[in-house]
């Protein structure tokens with residue numbers, strides 16, 4: 001991978017010294033390329049940059065990122081539905097005296113809560129913040 005990257009960067013005319021520095025510094029080469037010069041972009045920390053133009057590049061949402069955001073959205077929606085259901089069940093439970101039904105509600109509540117927990121874990125970012 002590293003050797004391949006160097007060949008690639010050499011092909012687009014990046015200085016050897018610069019590439020070596022980049023790869024040594026732990027910067028990761030991305031599959032996206034610079035819109036201006038076609039050099040593969042690098043990411044180090046939170047910054048994405050073009051090593052040839054020597055400037056930071058903001059990547060317009062990649063398909064992968066878009067899918068991830070969409071997945072988050074679906075997970076978030078599911079969570080909201082469950083929360084509404086829990087709220088509705090709380091109302092019903094308040095007036096319920098039958099122990100058997102209360103147990104059933106309790107079980108449903110427990111399973112919904114664990115679903116919510118899972119949904120939250122699956123989400124990559126917190127949309128609500």
Ligand SMILES: [Zn+2]
Pocket residue numbers: 034035036037038039050051052053054
């Ligand atoms: Zn560039």
